[in-house]
Amino acid sequence: MISIKHLRYFAALAQHRHFGRAADACAISQPALSLQIKDLEDLLDAQLVERDRRQIRLTSLGEAFAGRAQHILRSVDELADLARASSPSLGGRLRIGMIPTVAPYLLPAVIRRLTERFPAVDLRPREAVTGKLTEDLVTGGLDVAVMALPVSEPSLQDHPLFDEEFVLVRALADRHKPPPSVENLRAMRLLLLEEGHCFRDQALAFCNMTSGLSQDPMEGSSLATLVRMVGAGMGVTLIPEMAVAAETSAVEVSIARLAEPQPRRRIGLVWRKTNPLAEHFVQVGEIVRQEHDVLRRHGGAARLPGTGLRGGSDRPDDLTRHP
Numbered sequence: 001m002i003s004i005k006h007l008r009y010f011a012a013l014a015q016h017r018h019f020g021r022a023a024d025a026c027a028i029s030q031p032a033l034s035l036q037i038k039d040l041e042d043l044l045d046a047q048l049v050e051r052d053r054r055q056i057r058l059t060s061l062g063e064a065f066a067g068r069a070q071h072i073l074r075s076v077d078e079l080a081d082l083a084r085a086s087s088p089s090l091g092g093r094l095r096i097g098m099i100p101t102v103a104p105y106l107l108p109a110v111i112r113r114l115t116e117r118f119p120a121v122d123l124r125p126r127e128a129v130t131g132k133l134t135e136d137l138v139t140g141g142l143d144v145a146v147m148a149l150p151v152s153e154p155s156l157q158d159h160p161l162f163d164e165e166f167v168l169v170r171a172l173a174d175r176h177k178p179p180p181s182v183e184n185l186r187a188m189r190l191l192l193l194e195e196g197h198c199f200r201d202q203a204l205a206f207c208n209m210t211s212g213l214s215q216d217p218m219e220g221s222s223l224a225t226l227v228r229m230v231g232a233g234m235g236v237t238l239i240p241e242m243a244v245a246a247e248t249s250a251v252e253v254s255i256a257r258l259a260e261p262q263p264r265r266r267i268g269l270v271w272r273k274t275n276p277l278a279e280h281f282v283q284v285g286e287i288v289r290q291e292h293d294v295l296r297r298h299g300g301a302a303r304l305p306g307t308g309l310r311g312g313s314d315r316p317d318d319l320t321r322h323p
Contacts, residue, residue, distance in 0.1 A: 001043070002040065002043055002044075004073070004076060005036065006036060006039070006040045006043075007069040007072055007073055008026065008073060009022070009026055009028075009033055009036045009037060009040075010036075010037060010040055010048065010065070010066065010069055011066060011069045011070050011073055011139075012025045012026050012033075013033070013037060013049070013056070014058060014062070014063075014066035014069070014070075015139070015141075017055065017056055017057075017058075018055075018056065019033055019034060019056065037049060044065075046061055047059050047061070047062075048061060048062035048065055049062055070139050070140060073140055074139075074140040074272070074274070077140055078274055078275060078276060080092075081275060081276050081277050082276045084276075084277060084280075085276040085277050085279070085280065089118060089120065090118045090120075090121055090277070090280040090283065090284070091118065091120030091121055092120070092121065092122060093121075093122045093124060093143075094114075094118075094121050094122065094123055094124065094143055094144070094284075095124040095126065095141070095142045095143045095144075096114075096123065096124070096125050096126070096142070096143065096144050096145065096146070096284070097125075097126045097127070097128055097133040097136065097137075097142045097144070097145035097146070097147075098125070098126075098127055098133075098145065098146045098147070099127075099128070099129065099130055099133065099145075099146065099147045099148065099197075099198065099199075100127055100128075100129065100197065100222065101193075101197065101198075101199045101223060101240055101243065102146055102147075102240075102242070102267060103125075103127040103146075104223075104243075104246065105242045105243055105246055105295060106146070106242065106288065106291055106292060106295065107125060107127070109291040109294070109295075110287060110288055110291050111123060111125060113287045113290070113291060114284065114287060117283075117287060126142065129196040129197055129198070130147050130148065130196075130197075130198040131196060133145040133147055133270075134147075134151060134153055134156070134270075137153075137156055137270060137271065137272060138153060138155055138156070138272070140272075143271060143275065143277070143281075144269055144270065144271045144281050144284060145269070145270050145271075146161075146267060146268075146269055146270075146288055147198070147267070147268070147270055148198045148199070148202065148265050148266065148267060148268075149266045149267070149268040149270075150266075151270055155272060155273055155274075156270050156271065156272060156273065157270065157271055157272070157273045157278065158268045158269070158270045159268050159269045159270070159281070159282060159285050160266055160267075160268040161267050161268050161269060161285050161288055161289045161292070162266075162267055162289055162292050162293075163264055163265070163266050163267075164240050164241050164242060164264060164265055164266075164267060164292075165240075165241050165257070165262050165263065165264045166202075166203070166206070166238040166239065166240055166241075166258075166262070166263040166264065166265070167238070167239060167240075167241060167244060167255050167256065167257060167258070168180070168185075168236060168237075168238060168255065168256045168257070168258055169226075169227055169230050169236060169237050169238070169239055169248065169253050169254075169255055170230060170236040170253065170254055170255075170256065171230065171231075171233060171236075171253065171254065172231075172252045172253055172254050174254055175254035179256040179257060179258050179259060180258075181259065182206070182207060182208065182258075185207055185236070185258075186207050186208070188235065188236050189218065189234065189235030189236065190203070190207065190235060190236060190237065190238075191218050191219070191220060191226045191229050191230065191234065191235045191236065191237040192204070192218070192219050192220075192226075192237070193219065193220060193221070193222075193223070193226065194219045194220070194221055195219075199223075199240070199265075202263065202265055203238045203263070206238070206263035218234060218235060223237075223239050223240075223243050223247050224246075224247050226239070227239065227247045227248055227251050227253060228251055230251075230253050231251040231252050231253050238263065240265065241296070242292065242295055242296075267292075268285075269281060269282075269284065269285035269288065
C-alpha cells in the first residue's frame, strides 16, 4: 500500500532531482531513499524515474504523480494545521521565509520575538529570493513568507505589513549635489542585485529601464556588496530604508532621498489560502510590523530625516555616511 512516507520521499526527489540532495532533505541515507522510490514503483507497477549516472529525470507518469503527491501532502499537513488552529496560541513547526533584502535587518529580531510570544513554536526560518519562496509556499515547503507585494500566484493570500522607501547611495564626493532626477539616474551606472531578486526588478521599474541599461550592468549578490561597490567609485545604487544603518555604517558614501514620486515597496506576509492557520499568521505579521517600526525608530547612526531615522546632515535631501 502506498504510504505518506512514499509520497514525501518521492516529492523530495521530484523537487531536488537528485537522490543525494533529496535524501538529505528527508534526513535519511541515499540508499534508503532509493529503496523507498523503488518500492513505490513496484507498488504502482510503473516507472516514475529515469536514472543514469549524471542525473535523474521523471517520466511523464512521474511528473503527473509528483503534482498529485504534493497536493495530497499539502492536504495532510493542513489537517494537522486545522488542529493547531483551534489552539489559542501558535505551536508546532513554523517554516517562515524572508527575502534577502529584508532578512538581514528584521529576521533576528523577529525570531527573538516569535520565540518569546510563542514558546511552543518550532521555528524554521529560511532566506530566499521571491521566486523560490513563492514556489515553496505553493508546494507546501513553507508555511508563511515575508516578501514584497503583490504576489501573482492566485493560490496565495497576502497581508500587507508596511511600506518602505528606497534611497540613493552615491559617492561621498556627491554629497552636496542635488538628488538626480529619474532621467539623470538612467544615465548613471546603476549597480543592481543579481537576477532573481525582486528588489532589482523594482529598481529597474522605477527607472523605467525594464530592458537594457545605459552601460553594462554591474551586479552584486547582496546590498552590502552593492554599497561597497559604490564606496569604491563604481556607480550608484538604491537600497531600502531598513538597510541604511547596517550597510552604510563603515563605508564612505552619501545617501540621498530622490524627488517625488519616490520609489517604494510594500512588504507583506504571504501564505496559502487553504492554510487554516491564517489568524495565527496575522499575529506573526503584527510582530514583523512592530519590529520594523522599532528598526525605524532606533536604526543607529545612519538615520533618515522624515522617517524617524537620524542623519549625519541637516539637509533634508542628503545624508553623509562615513566612519
